Amino acid sequence: GAGLDDLDICLPYTLAFVGELESVRYRDVLVTLQGPEEDRVEGEVQFVSVTAAEPEDGADPESSTIAVLSDGLTMIAMPIEQTEEGVRLRSLDGYLPRLFCDFPLLGTELFPFPVVINNPTFNPTDARDGLFLTKTQRPDTAADHNRAVMKEALALYLSLLEHASENGW
Numbered sequence: 538g539a540g541l542d543d544l545d546i547c548l549p550y551t552l553a554f555v556g557e558l559e560s561v562r563y564r565d566v567l568v569t570l571q572g573p574e575e576d577r578v579e580g581e582v583q584f585v586s587v588t589a590a591e592p593e594d595g596a597d598p599e600s601s602t603i604a605v606l607s608d609g610l611t612m613i614a615m616p617i618e619q620t621e622e623g624v625r626l627r628s629l630d631g632y633l634p635r636l637f638c639d640f641p642l643l644g645t646e647l648f649p650f651p652v653v654i655n656n657p658t659f660n661p662t663d664a665r666d667g668l669f670l671t672k673t674q675r676p677d678t679a680a681d682h683n684r685a686v687m688k689e690a691l692a693l694y695l696s697l698l699e700h701a702s703e704n705g706w
Contacts, residue, residue, distance in 0.1 A: 547640075584602055584605075585602070611654070
C-alpha cells in the first residue's frame with residue numbers, strides 16, 4: 538500500500554538520521570545502515586550506505602548512498618552515486634519528504650529546498666505535515682526555533698556545495 542511505498546522512500550533517510558536504528562525488517566526485506574554512524578564528525582561530509590536485501594530470494598541487495606552533513610542536531614542529507622569518475626549528486630525522489638523530525642514529516646515533499654533536512658527539535662504542525670515558519674506580530678518561539686534551524690540547514694547546504702566543488706563532484 539501507500540504506507541509501505543512511503544516507507545521504501547523514507548527509510549534510508551530515517552536510518553541515516555536516527556543513530557539508534559541500525560536496521561529494519563519489513564515485507565521480508567532487511568534494510569541496513571552501513572557507514573560512519575559511530576564516527577560521524579560534525580562539519581564533515583560523510584557517506585552512509587543503506588542496503589535493502591531479501592535474504593530469502595538470494596538476489597543481490599539494493600544499495601543507496603547518502604551524503605550527510607551535520608551541525609549540532611541539524612543534519613542535511615542528499616543522495617549520491619559513487620562512480621569510477623567520482624561522486625555524482627542525485628536528485629531527490631519527488632515523493633521524498635524534505636523535512637524530518639527524526640522521522641519524515643509526510644506532506645513536505647514540495648518544500649522548496651534541494652536537500653533533506655532533519656532536526657529532532659523541529660516544532661511540526663499537529664498533523665506532522667509541515668513546520669511553522671511565518672513570523673507574526675506575537676512572539677512565536679516554535680516558528681522562531683524552526684527558522685533558526687532552517688538557517689543552520691542553509692549553512693550546511695552551502696558547506697556541502699563547497700565540499701562538492703572542491704572535490705570535483
